[in-house]
Amino acid sequence: MKVVLKDLVKDFKSADTVAVNRINLEIDQGELAVLLGPSGCGKTTTLRMIAGLEQPDSGRIYIAERDITDLAPKDRRVAMVFQNFSMYPTMNVYDNIAFPLHAIKMDRKEIDRTVREVARLVNIDQLLERGLRQVSGGEAQRVALARAMVRRPEVFLMDEPLSNLDAKLRVQLRTEIKRLHQDTGATFIFVTHDQEEAMTLGDKIIVMNRGDIQQVGTPHEVFFTPRNAFVANFVGTPSMNMLPGSLRIEESGRIFVGLPDFELELPRRFAAGLRGMSSHHVIWGIRPEAIRLVSAPGGNCVPGLVELVEALGSRDLMFVRVHGQLFGVIVDALDSVPAGEACLLHFDGAHMHLFDAESELSLLLDEKTKGA
Numbered sequence: 001m002k003v004v005l006k007d008l009v010k011d012f013k014s015a016d017t018v019a020v021n022r023i024n025l026e027i028d029q030g031e032l033a034v035l036l037g038p039s040g041c042g043k044t045t046t047l048r049m050i051a052g053l054e055q056p057d058s059g060r061i062y063i064a065e066r067d068i069t070d071l072a073p074k075d076r077r078v079a080m081v082f083q084n085f086s087m088y089p090t091m092n093v094y095d096n097i098a099f100p101l102h103a104i105k106m107d108r109k110e111i112d113r114t115v116r117e118v119a120r121l122v123n124i125d126q127l128l129e130r131g132l133r134q135v136s137g138g139e140a141q142r143v144a145l146a147r148a149m150v151r152r153p154e155v156f157l158m159d160e161p162l163s164n165l166d167a168k169l170r171v172q173l174r175t176e177i178k179r180l181h182q183d184t185g186a187t188f189i190f191v192t193h194d195q196e197e198a199m200t201l202g203d204k205i206i207v208m209n210r211g212d213i214q215q216v217g218t219p220h221e222v223f224f225t226p227r228n229a230f231v232a233n234f235v236g237t238p239s240m241n242m243l244p245g246s247l248r249i250e251e252s253g254r255i256f257v258g259l260p261d262f263e264l265e266l267p268r269r270f271a272a273g274l275r276g277m278s279s280h281h282v283i284w285g286i287r288p289e290a291i292r293l294v295s296a297p298g299g300n301c302v303p304g305l306v307e308l309v310e311a312l313g314s315r316d317l318m319f320v321r322v323h324g325q326l327f328g329v330i331v332d333a334l335d336s337v338p339a340g341e342a343c344l345l346h347f348d349g350a351h352m353h354l355f356d357a358e359s360e361l362s363l364l365l366d367e368k369t370k371g372a
Contacts, residue, residue: 001064001077001154001187003027003050008059010045019045021211022059027204029064032181032188034202036195038234042211043191047157050189051080063154079148083160087132087140093119094128097146118149121183122176138169145180158190162197174200195235199223207231229283229360232353238317238328240285244357247280257284257354261323264300267349270363281357288317288328290351293335293343300347306337320345 003026010020020042027033035043048054050061052073061069068076087096094115101111119125122142127135135143141161148156158177162170178201181188192198198205199219207214207222207230215227226232232240245257247266255266255274264284294301304320304327316336318329320343329345337343354363 002029002062003155003187003189004062004065005046005050006060006062008046008049008061009057010042010049010054011057018211020049020056023211023213025206025213025216027187027189029187030185031203032178032190032201033204033206034198035189035191035206035208036193036198036202036235037208037214038193040210041208043193043206043208044159046208047080047159047189047191050076050155051078051157052076053080077154078157079151079153079155080157080159081141081144081148081161083163087143089132092129092131093124093135093143096132096143097128097150100147100151114150115146118146121149121180122146136169137165138173141165141173142176145177149180149184154187156186156188158188160192161190163192163194170197177201195237199235207235209234225362225364226353227362229285229355232285232355232362236287238288238330240287240353241291241327242283242285243325245282245284247274247282249274257282259284260325262302264302264347264352265349266352266354270354274363282363283355283357283360285353285355286347286351288330290348291327291329292346292348293329293331293337294346295344297344298346300349302345302347304343304345306339306341306343309336309339318343 005023005025008020008023011018023046035046037043045054049056052071056069060067063076088099097115097119098111101114116125119128122145124139124142124146127139132140144161162173165173174197190201202219204216205219205222206216209230215222215231222231222235226235229242233242243259245259248256248258253268253271255270256263257266302322304322306318307321307326308319310317311333314333315330316333318331318336320327320329322345327345355361356363
């Protein structure tokens with residue numbers, strides 16, 4: 001079901017913190033939306049308000065055009081899976097899943113049918129008779145998912161459900177959650193601080209910081225066309241290379257950005273965004289994946305010295321010192337240059353980013369997008 005948040009505010013006055021600052025958001029029916037941001041950005045508080053576990057100070061919450069702002073959690077038709085999932089240790093897997101259905105006095109035959117159907121969906125039907133001490137952490141998290149699913153909620157809310165699992169299990173359960181979303185066609189809202197998790201799972205990513213929504217878009221949009229410097233720096237591992245710069249525009253129309261101790265030419269696509277700027281001070285950025293090693297000098301090529309190389313499997317992350325500035329550069333492992341050796345870097349203008357130094361908004365966005 002479609003979820004709409006209108007002017008939602010949560011102010012923890014005791015902590016002198018505005019956790020959620022008048023946000024507006026629409027999540028379409030059947031979407032898997034990810035709330036992404038650093039600790040304390042307001043993403044979990046937003047999720048808890050949708051679930052009814054926190055009451056907003058102002059604003060409204062709608063599910064399928066029904067105002068649920070003042071409804072009790074049990075009346076909202078939502079199900080929440082927590083980071084620290086809680087189970088009834090004296091019950092086996094079957095009874096843990098069935099417990100919410102007994103609470104609403106569902107017919108026993110219908111309970112059995114529902115439990116077994118949902119258990120098959122999350123691939124734990126062979127574990128139903130086991131005690132909780134006989135299942136792994138990943139299996140226990142599947143039990144928590146199944147217990148949420150049996151309630152037939154309109155919206156699934158997931159608060160960092162994979163963060164306590166090891167890396168291999170997280171990857172496996174990400175796949176299970178994605179498959180579960182496709183099989184059920186339900187609306188999922190997933191909270192995480194893990195960018196890889198967000199990019200892998202989300203149809204839509206909502207990047208938050210300090211209680212505000214910074215950008216809403218597809219994984220491709222938030223990675224390749226970040227709305228502001230915060231999104232550019234936060235989304236992506238390793239982070240975007242970013243430096244303060246100043247613009248120089250020649251009479252011919254050529255545009256250059258002066259960085260500490262060297263200058264690069266910018267493509268003409270930046271010209272429209274630079275009109276009307278009160279200052280020529282900018283933040284320049286380029287992702288590590290967009291810097292190339294070249295063998296011959298040319299435009300936007302700068303010599304550097306490799307200080308450190310981190311192996312990432314098929315790729316290497318090189319840290320290269322260029323005129324006193326350290327750049328992260330991701331290259332194919334077969335093309336990597338050893339630490340201590342010189343190299344030549346090419347900064348491709350097609351993949352450069354510019355942000356206004358004062359507002360930190362992207363200079364590649366149109367006015368409509370800037371106001372979003």
